[in-house]
Amino acid sequence: MKIAAFLLAGGRGERLYPLTRDRAKPAVPFGGIYRIIDFTLSNCIHSGIRRIFVVTQYRSYSLEKHIQLGWSFLSEKLNEFVRVVSAQQRIDEQWYLGTADAIYQNLYILQQIRPELTLILSGDHIYKMDYQDLLSFHQERAAHLTVATVPQPREMSRHYGVMEVDPEQRVLSFQEKPDSPRGLPGDPERVLASMGIYVFDTRLMVRRLVEDAKSDTHHDFGRDIIPRMVEMGDRVFAYIFQNPSTGEARYWRDVGTLDAYWEAHMDLLGEKPAFDLYDPQWPILTHDPPAPPAKILSPTRSPQEGIQISNCILSDGCLIRAEKLSCSVLSPYVQVLEGAQIEDSILLDRVVVEAGTRLRRVIVDKGAVIPSGWEIGFDKEKDRRHFTVTSGGLVVIPRDWRID
Amino acid sequence: MEPRSLSTVLIVDDEEHLRELYLAELSEEGYEVLLASNGREALEVLKDRRPDVVVLDIRMPEMDGIEALGKLVSRFKSIPVILHTAYSSYRDDYRSWPADAYVVKSSDLTGLKKTLREVLRKNPTKP
Numbered sequence: 037m038k039i040a041a042f043l044l045a046g047g048r049g050e051r052l053y054p055l056t057r058d059r060a061k062p063a064v065p066f067g068g069i070y071r072i073i074d075f076t077l078s079n080c081i082h083s084g085i086r087r088i089f090v091v092t093q094y095r096s097y098s099l100e101k102h103i104q105l106g107w108s109f110l111s112e113k114l115n116e117f118v119r120v121v122s123a124q125q126r127i128d129e130q131w132y133l134g135t136a137d138a139i140y141q142n143l144y145i146l147q148q149i150r151p152e153l154t155l156i157l158s159g160d161h162i163y164k165m166d167y168q169d170l171l172s173f174h175q176e177r178a179a180h181l182t183v184a185t186v187p188q189p190r191e192m193s194r195h196y197g198v199m200e201v202d203p204e205q206r207v208l209s210f211q212e213k214p215d216s217p218r219g220l221p222g223d224p225e226r227v228l229a230s231m232g233i234y235v236f237d238t239r240l241m242v243r244r245l246v247e248d249a250k251s252d253t254h255h256d257f258g259r260d261i262i263p264r265m266v267e268m269g270d271r272v273f274a275y276i277f278q279n280p281s282t283g284e285a286r287y288w289r290d291v292g293t294l295d296a297y298w299e300a301h302m303d304l305l306g307e308k309p310a311f312d313l314y315d316p317q318w319p320i321l322t323h324d325p326p327a328p329p330a331k332i333l334s335p336t337r338s339p340q341e342g343i344q345i346s347n348c349i350l351s352d353g354c355l356i357r358a359e360k361l362s363c364s365v366l367s368p369y370v371q372v373l374e375g376a377q378i379e380d381s382i383l384l385d386r387v388v389v390e391a392g393t394r395l396r397r398v399i400v401d402k403g404a405v406i407p408s409g410w411e412i413g414f415d416k417e418k419d420r421r422h423f424t425v426t427s428g429g430l431v432v433i434p435r436d437w438r439i440d
Numbered sequence: 441m442e443p444r445s446l447s448t449v450l451i452v453d454d455e456e457h458l459r460e461l462y463l464a465e466l467s468e469e470g471y472e473v474l475l476a477s478n479g480r481e482a483l484e485v486l487k488d489r490r491p492d493v494v495v496l497d498i499r500m501p502e503m504d505g506i507e508a509l510g511k512l513v514s515r516f517k518s519i520p521v522i523l524h525t526a527y528s529s530y531r532d533d534y535r536s537w538p539a540d541a542y543v544v545k546s547s548d549l550t551g552l553k554k555t556l557r558e559v560l561r562k563n564p565t566k567p
Contacts (some may be wrong), residue, residue: 249517
């Protein structure tokens with residue numbers, strides 16, 4: 037079965053601002069040494085899907101660089117690749133209008149490859165998934181379209197595309213961000229949320245994309261194509277991403293907001309984390325530039341007491357002289373100086389936290405320098421004068437920030 | 441035959457003698473016929489005129505029919521397009537699928553005329 041994957045990486049990621057000020061959302065760093073897109077790309081590799089087009093649009097420089105440096109190990113000789121497709125105005129003089137238009141404008145690629153199945157993915161999510169299960173499910177049902185879904189509490193419906201299904205998991209309706217949808221049969225407090233992952237019979241997908249291109253729509257899979265296919269009586273099924281024996285939803289997070297981004301980082305920590313980066317069966321691949329190992333120094337004031345570090349992820353190149361470090365994720369080359377205390381925070385590459393500083397629930401973007409003696413995360417009003425403060429109370433410090 | 445309201449057809453073909461043939465035959469059928477010799481010229485014509493249907497050859501210099509089709513669909517969603525080519529091989533090319541119909545050229549214009557009538561019936565124009 038010939039399969040091609042299109043990973044849609046063109047969203048603006050406005051709700052992750054300022055982390056998306058200089059980069060596309062899939063290129064936002066995550067988990068110390070990764071970028072968000074690495075999780076989906078790793079899923080592809082581990083699922084044996086090795087013909088991957090990454091469709092980019094806004095602020096794609098950093099993303100393209102990352103893919104070139106980290107993801108050019110596949111063999112073109114074996115017809116395996118991760119290839120960046122930037123918006124080329126190939127059809128007409130316009131950007132991609134929506135997710136469906138991003139594929140429509142690249143019909144020439146589908147024509148060149150002629151895959152029987154097309155897998156549409158998003159570069160915005162943190163999860164581990166074997167797409168072969170999804171593909172088998174699709175083929176067993178002779179589906180035209182299979183939407184991967186994850187059970188979510190009903191009150192979360194307005195964040196997702198939500199499906200109603202029959203007992204065979206055939207989709208009866210698809211609504212984008214509904215207020216009060218019906219719950220699952222036999223489980224009324226949960227709904228099936230779309231993960232933004234679709235398997236299409238390519239020929240039917242092209243037919244529906246062409247019809248959509250000629251209609252006045254948002255040109256979006258979730259808003260237009262899928263509801264239309266359900267309405268037309270196409271064979272649309274919902275694959276449920278859950279533990280088959282317990283029915284428990286598998287780990288999947290849309291890190292589309294700063295609060296969700298922070299929460300997903302906290303999920304990496306602890307002895308039995310909700311999301312395990314240390315699973316030898318499913319390593320997350322990335323661009324991994326050489327850096328010296330992390331180094332933890334003794335505090336000069338009270339060397340005999342040492343440094344308190346608990347429940348943290350430290351990346352290579354870090355230099356830690358702090359007093360206390362807990363429940364935090366540090367990217368490469370972060371420096372934490374004498375007497376600093378950091379908890380529940382995310383520090384991206386080359387951040388410097390100067391002496392005596394206290395940070396609590398702070399996200400610091402690359403290269404920022406937090407001046408000596410500052411306390412951030414303790415007084416929202418004060419923090420708001422300088423930085424973004426989220427509805428969840430997180431403080432976010434933009435890239436390369438320093439005191440004037 | 442009942443006189444009917446004049447439908448306008450834009451013929452896009454790079455072969456002059458074919459354009460003349462279509463002009464003669466389709467005028468006789470009661471169509472108003474506009475002519476262009478490639479995709480670029482067709483888009484120029486469309487700056488001033490709104491035909492009810494476009495008949496588009498594929499292999500043409502300057503801008504071929506596949507490229508012109510993409511631009512036509514994006515700019516004038518409501519104008520139907522009939523691909524009219526000597527080759528049947530483009531029929532399975534996804535890029536030809538936005539067309540409303542696909543007619544393989546023949547010396548006899550019966551097929552084209554029939555398709556024109558069908559496409560115009562499905563796409564009643566002139567609001």
